[in-house]
Amino acid sequence: MDRRHLLSDQDEPTAGPAYHHPAAPTAGQWTGAGAEATAPPTEDMPTVPGYENLGPGYNDVPPPPGGYQHPQPPASTPTRHWDIPAISEELAREAFTDYATSSCCYSSKPPKEMVLTDLQALNTYRYRLETFTESRSTEWASEPYNGQLVDGMSGVAPGPWDVAVSVPTLFLDSEMDIRIPHTASIKGCHSCLNLGKSACTRCVASGRIQCEMCGGSGADTSHQRCCSCNGLGRVKCRDCSGVGSNTCATCQGRGQLLCYVKLKIKWTNNIYVQVMDKRSGFPVDLLDSVAGETLLADMNVLVYPVSSFPDEAVNTASRKAVQEHQAQFSTTCRILQQRQTVELIPVTRVHYAWKEKTHIFFVYGIEHKVFTKDYPAKCICCTIS
Secondary structure (H helix, E strand, C coil), rough: CCCCCCCCCCCCCCCCCCCCCCCCCCHHCCCCCCCEECCCCCHHHHCCCCCCCCCCCEEEECCCCCCCCCCCCCCCCCCCCCCCCCCCHHHHHHHHHHHCCCCCCCCCCHHHHEEEEEEEEEEEEEEEEEEEEEEEEEEEEEEEECCCCCCCCCCCCCCCHCCCEEEEEEECCEEEECCCCCEEEEEEECCCCCEEECCCCCCCCCCCEEECCCCCCCCCCCCCCCCCCCCEEEEEECCCCCCCCCCCCCCCCCCCCCCCCEEEEEEEEEEEEECCCCCCCCHHHHHHCCCEEEEEEEEECCCCCCCCCCCCCHHHHHHHHHHHHHHHHHHCEEEEEEEEEEECCCCCEEEECCCCEEEEEEEEEECCCEEECCCCCCCCHHHCC
């Protein structure tokens, strides 16, 4: 098979001209390592320049406009065609035999006795576009104050897209939470009103609850004094040990919270896949589980649509995918890298005769899997509807 290697997916990615990630911050400096806590109401938070309109929950932040260079078309190359030979009769018979032995309900006679009459190779291509994006969102967050650095007054808070991080492995989903520098301040805990304790909800701050043994009557079924509550009808609350209050879960008993703006960064690999259906009667969804041979691979910050592939359906799919991804992600995320591939998935349609009847099965993928709509020799239990 004649194949041309344009750019291996193992090649080094082309660095983006508009954006560079410096080294990541240290976890102790920017990331909130303390226990998660509910932030005070938004209206109680201080005004941080650049974050004045920060509402409750995560607020998506689009990247700054511009910065992308239009992808350039590759140098013109002679059009090449890939001749795909059908598999051999020996391989077809072997694959069909393996298929028959995979089920206890299939007889082994058809693979042994069949007469192969025709093997047809079907050109089946799979186009795949991966767009690796970075999105950022912000929200108010807090954690119990335990003497951490409070940097709110020591500098100007950087914008969400000005916080430098290191890009993780390309084309793998991941996320990171970062405390934005110079946004931290100390606030009294809104949950316990700075007390560090909150009323026990089980006993309603009384420290006592109704005795389960006597139902609060103070006597047992024999009208004797209840031995559980000593006739009082109430016992010590188990949740608060009779104190009537519990350590505040929000501030963990500190009475104060360190409040700051949290930046959430998400890296997402967005995938577009299209298989060129040749209307051969083969269900193309089965091709999702098999591998093919890579005929073309291209990787760049922004890829140029495939335009000179012998099968025009591949060129059309590439143009559609590239346009859709750029329209969908260029204004809401930052596109860090794109990768597109064209794979050849071998599919052979095999015609055979057995017991004076003709049948068809397909051998597909480099794994040589088999598909057939109707195996001609099943046991009785498999033919009963």
